Amino acid sequence: MSTIAERIREIRKRVPEGVCLVCVSKFHPAEAVMEAYEAGERDFGESRVQELVAKEKVLPKDIRWHFIGHLQTNKVRQIIGFVDLIQSVDSLRLLEVIEKEAERIGRVVRVLLEVHVAREETKSGFGKEELEAVWAKLKEFRHVEVAGLMTMATNTEDEQEIHRCFREAAKIAREHLGKGSVLSMGMSNDFELAIADGANMIRIGTDIFGVRKKT
Numbered sequence: 629m630s631t632i633a634e635r636i637r638e639i640r641k642r643v644p645e646g647v648c649l650v651c652v653s654k655f656h657p658a659e660a661v662m663e664a665y666e667a668g669e670r671d672f673g674e675s676r677v678q679e680l681v682a683k684e685k686v687l688p689k690d691i692r693w694h695f696i697g698h699l700q701t702n703k704v705r706q707i708i709g710f711v712d713l714i715q716s717v718d719s720l721r722l723l724e725v726i727e728k729e730a731e732r733i734g735r736v737v738r739v740l741l742e743v744h745v746a747r748e749e750t751k752s753g754f755g756k757e758e759l760e761a762v763w764a765k766l767k768e769f770r771h772v773e774v775a776g777l778m779t780m781a782t783n784t785e786d787e788q789e790i791h792r793c794f795r796e797a798a799k800i801a802r803e804h805l806g807k808g809s810v811l812s813m814g815m816s817n818d819f820e821l822a823i824a825d826g827a828n829m830i831r832i833g834t835d836i837f838g839v840r841k842k843t
């Protein structure tokens with residue numbers, strides 16, 4: 629079995645400069661995060677508020693925490709003070725709550741809009757039509773900075789379908805966001821395809837930390 633540090637070294641060889649690697653540590657203990665941290669990683673992704681809050685307390689303060697799971701509006705307050713990037717904004721209501729909470733503590737919070745381009749209906753995120761309403765309202769948000777988009781491709785072996793998803797998200801980003809915007813797409817199974825389609829942020833869990841034992 630290879631170590632976390634060895635797996636990171638292998639992945640880093642395949643990730644061009646300028647692409648941010650987010651190590652997805654959900655369901656793995658703080659010790660695993662520390663191993664990746666000691667290998668030089670600073671960006672970590674979590675999908676549950678309780679787990680993120682617990683890890684943030686015990687881990688180094690220069691870690692940049694990314695929230696990547698479904699975020700309930702009543703839990704925004706627990707992470708708003710320290711989270712670096714909320715990648716999974718999937719409703720206007722959530723955006724409004726983040727705005728309110730960010731204003732309350734006097735900071736500007738960076739977020740990504742999660743866009744739904746995959747075939748599975750179960751995946752979350754804004755559809756194209758829903759996004760129109762968001763673009764129209766963006767100017768009203770003064771404590772939220774929409775820094776880019778996050779997406780997940782259809783879970784399939786079909787590379788053409790995966791490319792279709794990534795290209796669609798890249799197109800939306802091109803049409804609606806500035807040049808330097810964040811395009812977070814690609815996971816363990818498909819990050820090289822995502823990079824080919826313009827991803828500048830990838831989110832890798834399994835390939836770094838191993839298979840998750842979900843409870």
Ligand SMILES: *Cc1c(COP(=O)(O)O)cnc(C)c1O
Binds near residue numbers: 831
């Ligand atoms: C869990 C998760 C990942 C990591 O997936 P792996 O296949 O383990 O690399 C990436 N993005 C999101 C949104 C996730 O929930």
